[in-house]
Amino acid sequence: MTRAAVVAGLGCALPDRVVTNAELAALNGSSDEWIRTRTGIRQRRFAAPGTATSDLAVEAGRAALKSSGQGGADAVVVATTTPDRPCPATAPLVACRLGLSGAAAFDVGAVCTGFIYALAAAAGLIAAELADRVLVIGADTFSSILNPRDRATFAVFGDGAGAVLLRAGRGGEPGALEAFDLGSDGDGRDLITVRAGGSQQRLRDEPGDPDDQYFTMAGREVFKHAVQRMERSVRTTLERTGWQHTDLDRLVCHQANQRILDRLADLLGLAPGRTVSNISHVGNTAAASIPLALHQASADGDLRAGHRVLLTAFGGGLTWGSVTLTWPDITAA
Incomplete structure (x- = not known):
């Protein structure tokens, strides 16, 4: 092994x-x-x-x-x-x-x-x-x-x-990370961004917009890309793992927006209850969202040892990625 x-x-x-x-x-x-x-x-x-x-x-x-x-x-x-x-x-x-x-x-x-x-x-x-x-x-x-x-x-x-x-x-034991899929598309860098603070902004001759220090996101375009990129990534990762979508017990997505989670589940043909969601109580916590969702699902008993799980995310860059594992017998702290 x-x-x-x-x-x-x-x-x-x-x-x-x-x-x-x-x-x-x-x-x-x-x-x-x-x-x-x-x-x-x-x-x-x-x-x-x-x-x-x-x-x-x-x-x-x-x-x-x-x-x-x-x-x-x-x-x-x-x-x-x-x-x-x-x-x-x-x-x-x-x-x-x-x-x-x-x-x-x-x-x-x-x-x-x-x-x-x-x-x-x-x-x-x-x-x-x-x-x-x-x-x-x-x-x-x-x-x-x-x-x-x-x-x-x-x-x-x-x-x-x-x-x-x-x-x-x-490999193959409970908890082992199995297949990964990772990708990026820098052409979409302006869809999710903080324009100020880096060398590009600091080395310009002209003064920047004060609002450039804040995070911005093009919501409609991000929604479209998020659903498309995560769907493809999920299907690629399932294929690399040797699983069908019907084998999935839990899909744990980056908690971006409940409508994105629902749309992705529909496209994948997942039965109700198989998508983990905690966004209503904590919002979009960016890089923390997947482990926070795992923690809550584990603590609530919604995620149990032996469940076949796929994690997937989409974010700025643009970036996306997925990974599969069989959930181990652990206790969240």
């Missing part, structure tokens, strides 16, 4: 502050009904002042380590669009605060697909025998880059972190 990365622990972290649709509506002229019917979101969490992405990542990472019982990790991979600083990466600080100084540590920037990309990077480290245990964390504080006046984005995103501990194991 080939060496493989196996899910051995699961943890999460959510800020205490709950932000309802009514609270947002008072800021930008939207309404609870407007937000719910377009996104499926009723509330989300925002980090308190002084709370950084690394704080949530450390909390989720510590919980995943506890859940795994492994005691440590040789590498830490943090998927985030909202790092503590442009330089250095957030992962080394997270590793240090978790008592993992000396471990390999780096960030992955693939926006909402970041967690899938991070899983693939971690699986590669394990397959190459560069690590025996890798802590993979998806963490974002999108509230730090949202424009309160832009109701199309301000109503959608929330803050949070989720993590898994991967250990070296054998």
Whole structure:
């Protein structure tokens, strides 16, 4: 049997502050009904002042380590669009605060697909025998880059972190990451973006628009691309795994928008109840959304040992990706 990365622990972290649709509506002229019917979101969490992405990542990472019982990790991979600083990466600080100084540590920037990309990077480290245990964390504080006046984005995103501990194991055992599919299309870079803060903006001679510091998204185009790219990625990954769509017990998508989740399930012909969703309570938490959805489904008993699971995501870049596994017998922390 080939060496493989196996899910051995699961943890999460959510800020205490709950932000309802009514609270947002008072800021930008939207309404609870407007937000719910377009996104499926009723509330989300925002980090308190002084709370950084690394704080949530450390909390989720510590919980995943506890859940795994492994005691440590040789590498830490943090998927985030909202790092503590442009330089250095957030992962080394997270590793240090978790008592993992000396471990390999780096960030992955693939926006909402970041967690899938991070899983693939971690699986590669394990397959190459560069690590025996890798802590993979998806963490974002999108509230730090949202424009309160832009109701199309301000109503959608929330803050949070989720993590898994991967250990070296054998292909085919419960929890082993099986087939991956990853892709990108840089021609769509302007559909999901923060224009300011990088070299392109800083090296221009002319002054930039103050709103360029905020996250923007072309909603209609993103919806179309998200559904198309994830559907193709799911079908490719199922084929590589040797599964049919009817074999899937649970589809866990990046929690972008409830209408996207519903449309994707319809195109794939999935029976009701097989798509995991927690977006109504936490919103779109970007790189954290898949591990947070896994954590809630596991804690609620909706995701059980032996379930055949496919994870899929779409995000800025444009990027997309999917991976399959059979869910192991673990307890979320």
